[in-house]
Amino acid sequence: MTDQIADDITSDEDGVPSERVQFILDTGTNLFAEKGYDATSMRDIATASGVSKALLYHHFASKEDIYARISFQATRNLNAFVRESIPQDATAAEKLRAFMRAAARFFSEHRSAWVAASNAFWSDPDRHRMERRLARRREFEKMLRDIIKEGIASGEFNPVDPAMTGRLVLSGINWMHRWHDPEKSLTPEEIVDNYADILLGGVCVKRD
Amino acid sequence: MTDQIADDITSDEDGVPSERVQFILDTGTNLFAEKGYDATSMRDIATASGVSKALLYHHFASKEDIYARISFQATRNLNAFVRESIPQDATAAEKLRAFMRAAARFFSEHRSAWVAASNAFWSDPDRHRMERRLARRREFEKMLRDIIKEGIASGEFNPVDPAMTGRLVLSGINWMHRWHDPEKSLTPEEIVDNYADILLGGVCVKRD
């Protein structure tokens, strides 16, 4: 029923959160990213936010609710952002590179939220929301595979396996936060640019 | 062999653990891999092992001690196993592929332990052990970079950045446990074989 969907949307996105609610979410984002979900207590979030623990339960249903809203916010605009960053009239290679750059850029701009959201598989608190998360991830992966398929169809790419190639690309992006130090070295965009070079050009020298 | 190394080995491996101790470690390995470090309690491990919680503290110093021993066991033989799997008289491409296959094989054979060990950065309970873990990881990465450097030096590989290429290779291997279902689809070795094909051959068609 349509009413239900409308209810779901409003109850979930809930317009713009109040300043204080958003501040609590930001605080939680950093704590979750630093220490992980389990190791971060509601007291930690409350203290770091400068409010009482009870207030958290006035604005949020539970600890998982806070976490869900954080990861929801973190990934909400990812698909749209990446899609908008891909040029229409371009080679598949350019599109692939744009995809990787956009994902890396989004990652670096929402680093804490991304780490917090991707660090846990987080079982199944709200099934409906979980399904939408999964659907969004599938859509994200499909975007990437379509670029690869397009390149193969046009003869620009070798006949690689799109699913496997996509996974390798995403592995590089997703694993970055495990070793990348934002303080030094290259920016995430520079790193994935390197990855793109390696992937597109291949490691072995081209033999005729 | 130097005395220091011998000391290190005996002090840490401490001979073969008794049957019961090893059983507790195996039980803990599975629990940590399933539920994560924080979500696994000492009671869980004790109950699942069929012993009292107090016995855990008779054999182990703390919860972190159990975890450290598990991840130590898990990675102990990785370097040696991978090194032995690399053929001496072979092209750099063959060596790279052998490296990836061996790492993937080791991963699939010690899946639970590997997931448990790699899921947490786990701060710093025992500095000495932590440093040796890091040293081992550096050694592992160096092995991979040396293969790549060798290929570049001989003219077999393109002048790619060894560090960056190594990270991309390891990203694919390390990220696998996040999406790979051991029940179905390809084996880890088949997957990294695909990765090797893509990486070595490149995605773009070779233009003379």
Next chain:
DNA sequence: CATGTGACTGACCAGCCGGTCAAGGTGCGC
């Protein structure tokens, strides 16, 4: 037999966990 040693246990601890609740502001419409 006594003595000692290491594996093993149930009961217990302080402290923290997520979550609840009744009550106290505070400001706004009436």
Next chain:
DNA sequence: GCGCACCTTGACCGGCTGGTCAGTCACATG
């Protein structure tokens, strides 16, 4: 003035956490 809606709080709850401890048992050594 009153009532009302919302934000905010400190005190509190049962339950679980990692960890401790005194003591039991089997067995080996003298």
